[in-house]
Amino acid sequence: MLKKKILVVDDEPSISMLIEFNLKLVGFEVQCVEDGEAVFQAIQQFRPDLIVLDLMLPKMDGIQVCRKLRSQSNLVPIIMLTAMQDLSDKIAGLDNGADDYMTKPFSPQELISRIQAILRRIQTLPSAEESAPITIGHITILPDQREVTLKGRTIELTPKEFDLLLFLCRHRGKVLSRQQLLHGVWDYHFLGDTRIVDVHISHLRDKIETNARTPEYIVTIRNVGYKLTGPASKESLA
Structure with missing residues (x-):
């Protein structure tokens, strides 16, 4: 190897x-x-x-x-x-x-x-289920290719922005605390600085939201964390 x-x-x-x-x-x-x-x-x-x-x-x-x-x-x-x-x-x-x-x-x-x-x-190679395309609203994620499109247009994300969006999509509708996101996306098994989550969320919003101040997809749950919402297509993962 x-x-x-x-x-x-x-x-x-x-x-x-x-x-x-x-x-x-x-x-x-x-x-x-x-x-x-x-x-x-x-x-x-x-x-x-x-x-x-x-x-x-x-x-x-x-x-x-x-x-x-x-x-x-x-x-x-x-x-x-x-x-x-x-x-x-x-x-x-x-x-x-x-x-x-x-x-x-x-x-x-x-x-x-x-x-x-x-x-x-x-x-990490995803399983067949994890490899399936995910579509939420106008966003489509191709896990195998690590690609994201918005209204058919490819958007460039850093590796960590991609991981964060994918994690949110796979937990669509669930409120996730900043600490849960640190564990799930950054794989930190210690008390990390949660500000790093807020910064990456801000970057994602700039790239996928029509108006980052009134987000349609990544919603802030005050004093808790974040939740990904949005209408899902038939192909979306639950």
Whole structure:
């Protein structure tokens, strides 16, 4: 079996070495680069399955790297590392396409768990029932192809946005708490920061709702969480 490839982007050699050492211990292939500009050449040559990306980098910071990758329709999963405690810095990473973030100092074991959770969700082969197309209103999801169309037009979602929409669709009509979504979509088996759910919900609404302020599909249940609604076609999953 081919080893999964992780690109580590950090200008602190001690951090890069720590991450590289621990990732290699559990069987990942790792490449490290020290600045934002080096990411793009590394992607072409190394073709990583996931990027661990520091926020503060020389030449091009992590936010700029995220933004440029997503503008190129590159959906490689990204975990952002930040030394900033300010929530706005973390949200900025998510707003520009990061799938997850961790605050320094961090546990290498927790980083490994998050990497494995993201890769596991992308790679898990669905059953025949789980592979069936799902249509809710004007939205159609093709789980096998990881594609989503809205009124027949393909919309681009990051891997985590796709997972979140699919999870909501498979639990259509059920109110899901933010913690349930963290467990179900991010595979976190610890108390995570639920703000990450709100940011991804906001991104989904921007892409699938006619008016994100008055959503037709993803409804906020105050003080609880979210529920996916909308008329389902005959082919929809229950």
